[in-house]
Amino acid sequence: MPTHYDTDQPMAFPILIGDIGGTNARFAILMDANAEPKQFPILATADYPTIDAAIQAGVLDKTSLQPRSAILAVAGPIKGDEIDLTNCDWVIEPKVMIRDLGFETIVVINDFEAQALAAASLGPEYLEQIGGGEIRPATSRVVVGPGTGLGVAGLVHARHTWYPVPGEGGHIDMGPRTARDYELFPLYEPIEGRISAEQLLCGRGLMNIYRAVSKANGTPPVAANPSEVTSAWSDGSDPAAREAIELFVTYLGRVAGDLAMIFMARGGVFLAGGIAQKIIPALNEPRFRQAFEDKAPHSAILRMIPTFVITHPLAALSGLAAYARTPVRFGVSTEGRRWKA
Known part of the structure; x- marks a missing residue:
């Protein structure tokens, strides 16, 4: 046996x-x-x-x-x-x-242990940097991946070895911050009474945001799935899709920044998965890094931590x-x- x-x-x-x-x-x-x-x-x-x-x-x-x-x-x-x-x-x-x-x-x-192993071994040709900062060698890293769910893993370096740290970080709480958030959060679909990061930062989470934006705007939703939302954002045909992607990017920046502080990830935060790859232009707009760095009293530390999209297809x-x-x-x-x- x-x-x-x-x-x-x-x-x-x-x-x-x-x-x-x-x-x-x-x-x-x-x-x-x-x-x-x-x-x-x-x-x-x-x-x-x-x-x-x-x-x-x-x-x-x-x-x-x-x-x-x-x-x-x-x-x-x-x-x-x-x-x-x-x-x-x-x-x-x-x-x-x-x-x-x-x-x-x-x-x-x-x-996401496997994604963390990739973050320790992929060459620069498979990494697109978003914003500033620089990798500090032999320091902790974090991988965040919105996909079917929201995967999270840490990567700790000690004794010349990379140690992946798996967990369920995608299920941390999310809360409203801006006036628009306070309008939308009551409209987001909760899970057992709370809004977790995964309720907003995955494929169905994008739809959660999109439907809430449409409802708040008093317009019927046009897109029926995440691909249609990203397509409508890309071609500018649906204002609700545009705002949904902007909010998605902002929320992702907030969560990525929180995780960077938890692990003190001076080696970088790595965004994995197909969704991140599809919305690189939105991630390159200021709102992602602004949300990532907006972590008083430690904003100066966050400004030094680099963020990347992993572009390797596998x-x-x-x-x-x-x-x-x-x-x-x-x-x-x-x-x-x-x-x-």
């Missing part, structure tokens, strides 16, 4: 790496420590009843390679031998995967590949999160 196993020794190649989100699953195979990952088409989680079926049909049936190990980054807390995803019906059962899919070892980590896989190649470079805890045949 597979057992929990905790070690920082390298895993056996080939290694399957996977980034499992609420909407999409991305997989690649790393042949050895010097190879570039062999990528496979992105899979919609709704198209497969289980992750096992997705791996079999979307990866193993499309290659002659048989991975000996797997490192999976998942959107959800990792507890026990059955791992539920937060925004997806899949349940990950590493013991069953070892038995049925032929893996020798499986490691499961949080999806950043989490890149982070997993970096970890798979040289696990000793990263302090990833695998206790209770590693299974071995």
Whole structure:
């Protein structure tokens, strides 16, 4: 029977790496420590009843390679031998995967740990800086990613090692600040009586803002999904969409600044995910950095902390590949999160 196993020794190649989100699953195979990952088409989680079926049909049936190990980054807390995803019906059962899919070892980590690994390993060609500030070497970093939900992870540097710190920072409280906020917050859809950051800073959060703005303005909403909101903002066809994106950027700046102070992230704050990539022009407008830096009495500190959009299309896989190649470079805890045949 597979057992929990905790070690920082390298895993056996080939290694399957996977980034499992609420909407999409991305997989690649790393042949050895010097190879570039062999990528496979992105899979919609709704198209497969289980992750096992997705791996079999979307990866193993499309290659002659048989991975000996797997490192999976998942959107959800990792507890026990059955791992539920937060925004997806899949349940990950590493013991069953070892038995049925032929893996020798499986490691499961949080999806934003993988984004944090990417923030420690991506080159400058995959980072677009927003505003001022400069990375201070060997200091803490933060990754914030609005997507299906709002992912947050810290990255602490100690003893020449990067330690990713996963958490549920996307569920911190949000509150009104400006006169417009006080108009809109009563119109935002709460979760169990409160407005969390994730209620505003993710795909459905953008729709939450957009519907509230439309209601406050007394106009019927035109856009039906986040893509339509960003399209209407981009072409200027819907004033409510424009304001929704402006508020989204402002709220994201506030949360990013709070997290920068919590981690004293002098190494930078990194915005991950497709939403951030789509709204880079809005992020480059002054309101994001103004909200980020507006943290009296510590605004001077925030002005020195750089912010970046991660532009790599598969950043989490890149982070997993970096970890798979040289696990000793990263302090990833695998206790209770590693299974071995």
